Each structure stands twice: as C-alpha cells, then as structure tokens.
Amino acid sequence: MxxxxxxxxxxxxxxxxxxxxxxxxxxxxxxxxxxxxxxxxxxxxxxxxxxxxxxxxAAEPLKALRIAANPNLSSIELLTNFGPLAAAMEKELSLKVELVTGKDYADTLNQLKTGAVDIAGTGAFGYVTAMSEFSPKLLVRFVEDDGESYRAVIITRTDSTIRSVADLRGKRFAFTDLRSTSGFLLPMLEMQRNGIELKDLGKAEFVKKQPNSAVAVYTRQVDAGAIADNQLGEKYGVKLDELRVIWRSEPIFHGVWLARPSMSDDDVKRITQALLKISASPEAKQMFRNASVRGFTAAKDSDFDNVRTAKRLLDKLEKEK
Structure with a gap:
C-alpha cells in the first residue's frame, strides 16, 4: 500500500x-x-x-490500466490477440493501456494480488483459488469460438494401449500447470476417482502451455496428457488423427477478467461496462479476429460453483494422503 x-x-x-x-x-x-x-x-x-x-x-481513480493476460500466450501472441482490444479500451476509458504477460498462472495472479497489474485474465481454477486467497473483483467471462464453455480432456496416441483413465497408472503423463482447471485440476480429480494419485504415475511432466501437452503426447515424450478441448489443434506439427480422447469433463465456463482487490467499485463498474460495450460493438468481430476470445459476457461468482466444488474435493483428497 x-x-x-x-x-x-x-x-x-x-x-x-x-x-x-x-x-x-x-x-x-x-x-x-x-x-x-x-x-x-x-x-x-x-x-x-x-x-x-x-x-x-479508498483507491484513487485509475490513471493507466495494466493488463496481464492468460499465460498460455507468448508475448507476440499477446500483442496479436489483445492489441486491438487494448486500443479500444484506451479509447473507451481515456486511459493508457499496457499489456503484460505473466510467467505462469501463479505469477499472473500474484501480480494482480500485489497491484503490479490492474486486471488479469485467468481460468476457472485460477478464479476460485484467487477468490479464496485475496478476493479480487470479478469483471466478465470470456466467450470463445465454442461459446461460453469448454471441457478438459485426456488424450493419448491412437496406437497406445491406454483405453481409459484406469490405464494411466504407471504411465508418463503431461499436465500443463498446477493452477489450470483443464490442464491439472479436473483430470487429476478424475484420476483420484479411479484410485490413481500423482505418485502412481510413471512420471508427471508440467509443460506450462496447453499446446505443449498435445505435442508431448504426439511426439511420444509422454504416454498421455491433459488439455482443454478448445486448445487441441494441429499446432506445431501435431496430427489429430493420430490422437485419441479417452475422457472428457463436464462443461467448464471459460476464463475471466479480474480486477485487483484495491480497485474502486466505480472503476470496476466502468471497466466492466467498457468490456461489454466493446464486445457488443459492430467492430468486435474484426477486433477479435486473431484473438483467443470472441468477446465477453456478464459474470457472477456462482458460475464457477462446479469448479469450486471440485477444488474442495481435491483439497480434501490431498489432506487424506
């Protein structure tokens, strides 16, 4: 302070x-x-x-806006994805907007917690974790090509002997990040439901970014991996016809924009209204053409009750180890 x-x-x-x-x-x-x-x-x-x-x-009115996007994006991808949005935000709010990228989910949320950034993007698990740790302020939810939600999936190669989650015991597995809903939380929870703990895997690799999980499976660096279904594409030479999905989660709402806890309610309201207005504008389709999101929608805390329940269950299982 x-x-x-x-x-x-x-x-x-x-x-x-x-x-x-x-x-x-x-x-x-x-x-x-x-x-x-x-x-x-x-x-x-x-x-x-x-x-x-x-x-x-109380927090002074904003004089500039620092935005940290989801760390799935590289610095170049960040500018490509969110540069036009940043420009629109500058115009709408009459503020200078700066885009920054976190090293990973934890770093992104820590920047928000400490006030190093004003708003940050994170996934569903990141949201419920942040709310329990430092109570940031919810702005909007993301809308993507597949709508408002996605699923976590576990993939393996089509020539693999792995046919179900129960077959993962003793296998090499790729997770993305400990704070990722689709890349760790829900797949790990499903493994625990099948009697498999992290220590029961042959090897657990944390590959940080979502596409890296598919690459690791495709190139046989691991036997199976967790990834969001909307991130499963033919990037970096991956051929989807050589991969098989063995498990899908229930639908998960896409990520959110959060504001730092110390932001004034007036600024939270102003930023929320700006994001929704930009999303509903005639220019939105062109603005988001290269982005990982297609717009934003109103959000409420209860939207993430399913993820919050899963996190509580996971915490309980871990305490019982």
Missing part, C-alpha cells in the same frame, strides 16, 4: 483511539445508566466517524 494511502488509514484510527479515551473518561465521570447510555452513544458516534474518515483512503 502506498505511504499516502497508509496514512489515510492510520490517521483516522489514531484519531479515533484518542477520541475514545476522552469519551471514556467523560462517560465514567457520569453516574449510573445515564453514563452508560452516554458512553454507548459516544462510542457509536466515534465508530461512525472513523468509518467515514477511513473511506478517504
């Missing part, structure tokens, strides 16, 4: 403490219930005054 903002918090508290001491002395000088009533009245008034004063430290 900036020093100036900290002083805005400390000063009202010090003032209230001083006032409280004075009021207590005044109240105790009075007799009986009258003194009690007067002290209670003084105390309530003091608390209200403190609350009113402390609101003066």
């Amino acid at each position: 900036p020093a100036t903002a900290l002083m805005h918090v400390v000063w009202p508290l010090l003032a209230f403490a001083s006032t409280l001491s004075y009021m207590h002395k005044r109240a105790t000088s009075l007799q009986g219930s009258e003194g009690t009533v007067k002290f209670s009245t003084f105390l309530l008034a003091g608390m209200l005054s403190c609350c009113m004063l402390s609101t003066s430290w």
Whole structure:
C-alpha cells in the first residue's frame, strides 16, 4: 500500500483511539445508566466517524490500466490477440493501456494480488483459488469460438494401449500447470476417482502451455496428457488423427477478467461496462479476429460453483494422503 494511502488509514484510527479515551473518561465521570447510555452513544458516534474518515483512503481513480493476460500466450501472441482490444479500451476509458504477460498462472495472479497489474485474465481454477486467497473483483467471462464453455480432456496416441483413465497408472503423463482447471485440476480429480494419485504415475511432466501437452503426447515424450478441448489443434506439427480422447469433463465456463482487490467499485463498474460495450460493438468481430476470445459476457461468482466444488474435493483428497 502506498505511504499516502497508509496514512489515510492510520490517521483516522489514531484519531479515533484518542477520541475514545476522552469519551471514556467523560462517560465514567457520569453516574449510573445515564453514563452508560452516554458512553454507548459516544462510542457509536466515534465508530461512525472513523468509518467515514477511513473511506478517504479508498483507491484513487485509475490513471493507466495494466493488463496481464492468460499465460498460455507468448508475448507476440499477446500483442496479436489483445492489441486491438487494448486500443479500444484506451479509447473507451481515456486511459493508457499496457499489456503484460505473466510467467505462469501463479505469477499472473500474484501480480494482480500485489497491484503490479490492474486486471488479469485467468481460468476457472485460477478464479476460485484467487477468490479464496485475496478476493479480487470479478469483471466478465470470456466467450470463445465454442461459446461460453469448454471441457478438459485426456488424450493419448491412437496406437497406445491406454483405453481409459484406469490405464494411466504407471504411465508418463503431461499436465500443463498446477493452477489450470483443464490442464491439472479436473483430470487429476478424475484420476483420484479411479484410485490413481500423482505418485502412481510413471512420471508427471508440467509443460506450462496447453499446446505443449498435445505435442508431448504426439511426439511420444509422454504416454498421455491433459488439455482443454478448445486448445487441441494441429499446432506445431501435431496430427489429430493420430490422437485419441479417452475422457472428457463436464462443461467448464471459460476464463475471466479480474480486477485487483484495491480497485474502486466505480472503476470496476466502468471497466466492466467498457468490456461489454466493446464486445457488443459492430467492430468486435474484426477486433477479435486473431484473438483467443470472441468477446465477453456478464459474470457472477456462482458460475464457477462446479469448479469450486471440485477444488474442495481435491483439497480434501490431498489432506487424506
């Protein structure tokens, strides 16, 4: 927290403490219930005054907007995907917009937590984890080519002897990131339902980006891998007719834009309205033609109850190890 903002918090508290001491002395000088009533009245008034004063430290209005996108994208892909959106946001908000990329999911969310960035994109698991850890503010959900949701899948080669999740015991497996809904959480949960823990795999590789999982399976670096079905494509020489899906999850809502916890409600509302307005504009189709998203839609916390339930179950299973 900036020093100036900290002083805005400390000063009202010090003032209230001083006032409280004075009021207590005044109240105790009075007799009986009258003194009690007067002290209670003084105390309530003091608390209200403190609350009113402390609101003066609230986050200052935005002067620029730093955006961290989902780390599935390289720096070049980030500019290609979200450059036009950044330009539209600058115009709509009359603010300078800067795009940055996190090293991975954890780094992206940590930047949001510390205020290094103002808004950040993350997946469903990243969202429920962030909410439990530092309560960022939900802006919008992503809409992609396949609509508002996708599925986690486990893939293997068509010439593999692996036919079901139960066959993964002792096999080499590619996950993407520990905080990825499709790349770790739901596939691992399904393995646990089949009696397979992480230690029961022959080897677990964390390959960071979604397409890397398909590459690892296709090139036989691993026997099977987890990936989002909307990321399963013929990138980097992968031939889909040589891959087989052995498991699919229930639908998962796409990722979200989150705002840092300290952002003012007015700015949260302004950014949310700007994103939805841009998404509904006639220029949106052209703007998002190279992007990994096709627009945005209104979001609420309960949209991710299924992922939150899965995370709780996974946490419970891990504690029982």
